[in-house]
Amino acid sequence: MLGKRLLVALAVIGAVTVPADARAQVDPHKPATLFEKALAADRKGGYELSAIAWYRAYLAAAPKAGNARRVRERIIELEVEVEAKVQELLNKAGAVAAMLADDDSRIQAFRRIAAIMARAGNIAGAGKIAASLASAFDRDFVFMNIAVARMRDGDFEAAMKTVAGIETATLSFAARREIAWVQAYSGDIAGAWKTADSISGDQEKSRAYVRIADAEFSVGNAPGAEKAIASAKKAASRIPLEAVRSYSYARIVEAEVKGNDLAGARRTASLVSYKGVRGRVDSLIANARQATSLSPSNVIREEIDVWSKIAETRLNKPYFVDFQRFWRSLRDMDTNEIIEELLKVSADFSAALNLLRETEMLWWTRRAA
Secondary structure, three states: OOOOOOOHHHHHHHOOOOOOOOOHHHOOOOOOHHHHHHHHHHOOOOHHHHHHHHHHHHHOOOEEEEOHHHHHHHHHHHHHHHHHHHHHHHHHHHHHHOOOOOOOHHHHHHHHHHHHHHOOHHHHHHHHHHOOOHHHHHHHHHHHHHHHHHOOOOOOOHHHHHHHHOOHHHHHHHHHHHHHHHOOOOEEEHHHHHHHOOOOHHHHHHHHHHHHHHHHHOOOOOOHHHHHHHHHHHHOOOOOHHHHHHHHHHHHHHHHHHOOOOOHHEEEEEOOOOHHHHHHHHHHHHHOOOOOOOOOOHHHHHHHHHHHHHHHHHHHOHHHHOOHHHHHHHHHHHHHHHHHHHHHHHHHHHHHHHHHHHHHHHHHHHHHH
16 A cells, blocks of 8 residues: 555655755745645555545645646545545444344444444435434435435535434434535525525524525635625524523634634624523634735635644544554454544544545635635
């Protein structure tokens, strides 16, 4: 595996001239610096997620570089390697879960396996497990994840067909919320609005509108974001439980702060009545800094900073960078502990890969705008 990785990486580097003093570069936005970081992660082996993030940062800095096409191909290869790791983890989890004597524990383990499998893109495998589950709630939990996976694949019709078969209302609402998010970050704002409007539960409806606001803020569409925020606040105001309502308002504040609408964030924060939540949102606003308008060059730097932050702070879990050590750590665990670790790590790998893909789609939409 390492030999192939090095060959591919060398093929990539062969298509670009890297300055001899590249390692001495101190500007974190320089293409050569970013490429060196990506290549270093790629060469190490086991750092697929970090390599993807740094390659994305490099492409943001040099989208028309001579090796851009090969770098994009390498990203796809690395994504396939991560997917293979997830499947390997789930296969092992399934084998261990099958040995559980307690029926309920075994069923719940397979439900979780199927959900992660769906999020990782193995819809057929997830569907097969779902069909074997006796509980409607358990099946619906898997179907919710299958619906979102189908939407990520761009098949809205299949996604909504799956949602239509979900009997549990809360899971149906959650599926629609996540489908609205995929539509929003993919640039289909009109479709996202239609999906969000179809949600009956006010908590999930509010969260769906916040997702739309996130996407609108990301492309600089302040009026569109404000419209989504207003709808999110209206839905949140109808939530009867004070704590739940306050947490819903807090999500809106977070979106406004991230979108640099600090005045709007303060107005929304005034609606938070639950003491513990109010303190958190007030602190969030107090620590926020008003951003200045961005020139095209600064937008590029902002994207590079986003990818760099992901690489440095979101992809540093021990098992992301030392997969073999993780396997060895299972030797001292009992059956239940092994299953928990396998499911946790497979879910984290899948979530990280989806984060990278969603981030790229958001920035693709912003570049197109």
